[in-house]
Amino acid sequence: MKRRLAALRSGHRRQAPGEPRAVGYLYVLPALAVYAVFLLYPFGQSVWLSFVHWDGLGVATPAGFDNYRDLFRDPSLRAPFAHALLLLLFYSALPVAIGLLLAAVMSRVRVRGMTFFRTVLFLPQVLALIVVGVAWRSILAPDGLLNDTLRAVGLGSLARPWLGDYTWALPAVGVVGTWVGTGLCMILFLAGAQRIPRELYEAARMDGAGPVREFLTVTLPGLRPQIAVALTLTIIAGLRNFDLIYITTSGGPGNATSVPAYEVYHRAFETNQVGSAAAVGVALTVLIFVLTVTVSRLVEGRRS
Amino acid sequence: MTTRLERGVTYGILTLFAVIALTPVAGILSTAFGSPDSLDTGFSLPEGGLHWSNFTDAWSRGHFGTYLGNSVLVTAVVVAATTVLAVLAAYAFGVMRFPGSTVLFYLFVIGLTLPQEALVVPLYFDLRWAGLTDTYWALILPQTAQSLAFGVFWMRTYFRGSARAVIEAARIDGANTWTTLWRVLVPMGRPAISTMVVITFMWTWNEFLMALVMVSDEAHRTVPLGLAFFQGQHSSDASLLAAASVLIALPVVVVYVALQRRFIEGMLGGAVKE
Numbered sequence: 001m002k003r004r005l006a007a008l009r010s011g012h013r014r015q016a017p018g019e020p021r022a023v024g025y026l027y028v029l030p031a032l033a034v035y036a037v038f039l040l041y042p043f044g045q046s047v048w049l050s051f052v053h054w055d056g057l058g059v060a061t062p063a064g065f066d067n068y069r070d071l072f073r074d075p076s077l078r079a080p081f082a083h084a085l086l087l088l089l090f091y092s093a094l095p096v097a098i099g100l101l102l103a104a105v106m107s108r109v110r111v112r113g114m115t116f117f118r119t120v121l122f123l124p125q126v127l128a129l130i131v132v133g134v135a136w137r138s139i140l141a142p143d144g145l146l147n148d149t150l151r152a153v154g155l156g157s158l159a160r161p162w163l164g165d166y167t168w169a170l171p172a173v174g175v176v177g178t179w180v181g182t183g184l185c186m187i188l189f190l191a192g193a194q195r196i197p198r199e200l201y202e203a204a205r206m207d208g209a210g211p212v213r214e215f216l217t218v219t220l221p222g223l224r225p226q227i228a229v230a231l232t233l234t235i236i237a238g239l240r241n242f243d244l245i246y247i248t249t250s251g252g253p254g255n256a257t258s259v260p261a262y263e264v265y266h267r268a269f270e271t272n273q274v275g276s277a278a279a280v281g282v283a284l285t286v287l288i289f290v291l292t293v294t295v296s297r298l299v300e301g302r303r304s
Numbered sequence: 305m306t307t308r309l310e311r312g313v314t315y316g317i318l319t320l321f322a323v324i325a326l327t328p329v330a331g332i333l334s335t336a337f338g339s340p341d342s343l344d345t346g347f348s349l350p351e352g353g354l355h356w357s358n359f360t361d362a363w364s365r366g367h368f369g370t371y372l373g374n375s376v377l378v379t380a381v382v383v384a385a386t387t388v389l390a391v392l393a394a395y396a397f398g399v400m401r402f403p404g405s406t407v408l409f410y411l412f413v414i415g416l417t418l419p420q421e422a423l424v425v426p427l428y429f430d431l432r433w434a435g436l437t438d439t440y441w442a443l444i445l446p447q448t449a450q451s452l453a454f455g456v457f458w459m460r461t462y463f464r465g466s467a468r469a470v471i472e473a474a475r476i477d478g479a480n481t482w483t484t485l486w487r488v489l490v491p492m493g494r495p496a497i498s499t500m501v502v503i504t505f506m507w508t509w510n511e512f513l514m515a516l517v518m519v520s521d522e523a524h525r526t527v528p529l530g531l532a533f534f535q536g537q538h539s540s541d542a543s544l545l546a547a548a549s550v551l552i553a554l555p556v557v558v559v560y561v562a563l564q565r566r567f568i569e570g571m572l573g574g575a576v577k578e
Binding site for chain 1: 310311313314315317318321322324325326327328329331332335385388389390392393395396397400401402405408411412415417418419420421422423424425426427428429430445446448449450452453456481506509510512513516517527528531532535542545546549552553556557560561564567568571572573
C-alpha cells in the first residue's frame with residue numbers, strides 16, 4: 001500500500017506542471033514563428049546590410065566596416081547622434097528631474113482626486129506622436145500661441161519661428177519631448193513616494209533634517225526602482241523619436257534636428273544609402289542597449 | 305502632519321502641470337471646432353458656435369473615412385493575433401519547463417528594447433520582394449511580431465503569478481494543459497489580458513513609421529499616415545488638420561479615460577502596483 005502511494009505520488013510528480021514538457025514547444029511555436037520571421041530575421045539582415053554598400057536596386061558590394069567608420073568620420077552622421085544625446089536631456093533627464101522635484105514637494109500630502117490628475121498628466125503618453133507633433137507645430141508656429149504670448153507680455157523681441165531657427169529648432173523639439181515625458185515621471189515617482197514608509201520621514205524630521213536633507217536621505221533612495229524605470233522608458237522613447245521629428249521639422253532646418261531614427265529613414269528611402277541606413281539602425285540599437293544596461297546598473301545598484 | 309501650506313503647494317503644482325498637459329489638447333480642440341476660414345491658430349473660443357463642418361470635411365474631403373476603416377481593420381487583426389499568440393507562448397514560458405525555455409523567453413524580451421529603425425529597412429525589401437507592400441499584411445505581420453515582445457513578457461508575468469494550486473486542481477479534475485489554459489487561466493487572467501489588449505491597440509493605432517514605409521497607395525493608408533500627408537497638402541488649413549487630429553486621437557483617448565489604470569499599468573511595465 002505504501003509503495004503504491006509512493007508510486008502514485010511519483011506518477012503525479014512526472015506530470016506536475018513544473019516538470020519538463022515537450023508540449024511547451026507547441027505552445028511557443030506560433031508566436032516564435034511570427035516573431036522570428038518578422039523581427040529576429042530582419043534584425044539579422046540589418047546587421048548584414050550594415051556591412052555592404054547598396055543602393056536598394058543594384059548589386060550589393062562588401063563594405064567592411066566602412067559604414068561604421070563613417071558614423072565617426074562623416075559630420076552628417078556624427079551630428080544626428082550628437083543631437084540624439086542632447087535631446088536625451090530634454091526627453092529623459094529633464095522629465096526625471098522635474099518629476100523628482102515635484103515628488104519631493106508632494107510626497108507628504110495624500111492627494112484627493114488623484115485619479116483625475118493621473119489621467120490628465122499621463123494623457124500625453126497615449127496620444128499618437130503624429131497628433132502631438134501637429135498640435136505643437138501650431139503652438140511653435142511663427143504666429144502660434146508661444147509667439148502670441150511673448151508679444152502679449154511685451155517680449156515680442158524673443159518671438160521667432162522656433163522650428164525654422166537653426167539654433168532653436170532642436171531645443172524646441174526637445175521641449176515637446178519634455179512635455180510628453182514629464183507626466184509619466186511624475187506619476188511613477190508619486191506612486192513610489194506614497195509607498196515609502198511614513199516612519200522614515202518622521203525619523204528624519206526627529207533627527208532635525210530639513211526638506212533638502214530629507215529628500216536626499218529618504219525620498220531619493222526610496223525611489224531608486226522608479227527612477228530606473230523612468231530613465232529606461234524615457235531613454236528608449238527619446239531615441240526612437242522618428243514620428244515627432246518627421247512631422248515637426250523633417251530633420252531641418254538643414255540637418256539641425258536630424259536624429260539617428262530619422263537618418264535611417266532618410267538614407268534608406270530617400271537617398272538610397274541602404275547600407276549606411278542599416279549601420280545607423282544597428283548603432284542606435286547598441287546605444288539603447290548600452291544606456292539601458294548602464295541605467296539599471298547605476299541606479300538599481302547592479303541588480304539588473 | 306501636513307500643513308495647509310503644503311496642501312496648497314501640492315494642489316497648485318498638480319493643477320499647473322495638468323494645465324500644461326492640457327494646453328496643446330485644448331488648442332487642437334478649439335481649432336477643430338473653429339471657423340474654417342479663420343486664420344487664427346486657436347485658443348480662442350470658437351465664434352458663432354461649434355463648427356462640426358470641419359469634421360465632415362476631414363471625413364469626406366480628407367478621405368478620413370477610408371483611413372479610419374484601414375486603421376480599424378489593421379488594429380483589430382494585430383490585437384487579436386497578438387493576444388492569441390502571446391497567451392499561448394506565455395503560458396508555456398510561465399508554467400512549463402522545457403529545455404531552452406529561458407533562452408527562447410529572453411529572445412522575446414530583447415524585442416522590448418529593439419528599435420523599429422533597426423528592422424524597417426530589411427523588412428521593406430523583404431515584403432516588397434514577397435509582393436506584400438501596399439497590402440494590409442505589410443502592416444499587420446511586422447506589428448504583430450513587435451507587439452509579441454511585450455505581450456509574451458507581460459502575460460508570462462501573469463502566468464508565473466497565477467496560483468499553482470489552481471492549475472493543480474484543474475489537472476486533478478482531469479483537465480489537460482489546453483483546457484486548463486482556456487477554461488481556467490484565461491478567464492481568471494482577464495485583467496492582465498485586457499491590459500495587453502489596450503496597450504497593443506494603442507501602439508498599433510498610433511503606429512506611423514511602419515505605415516509610412518510599407519504603404520504608398522492611398523487605399524491602404526492608416527490614420528496617422530493620412531494626417532501626415534494631409535499636413536503636407538493642406539498645411540494652411542489649420543482647422544481641417546486639427547479636426548483630423550481629433551478623429552485620430554479620439555478612439556484611444558476614449559478607451560484610455562475608461563481604462564486608464566490598465567494603460568498606466570501596462571506602459572510602466574508593472575513597475576507600479578497599487
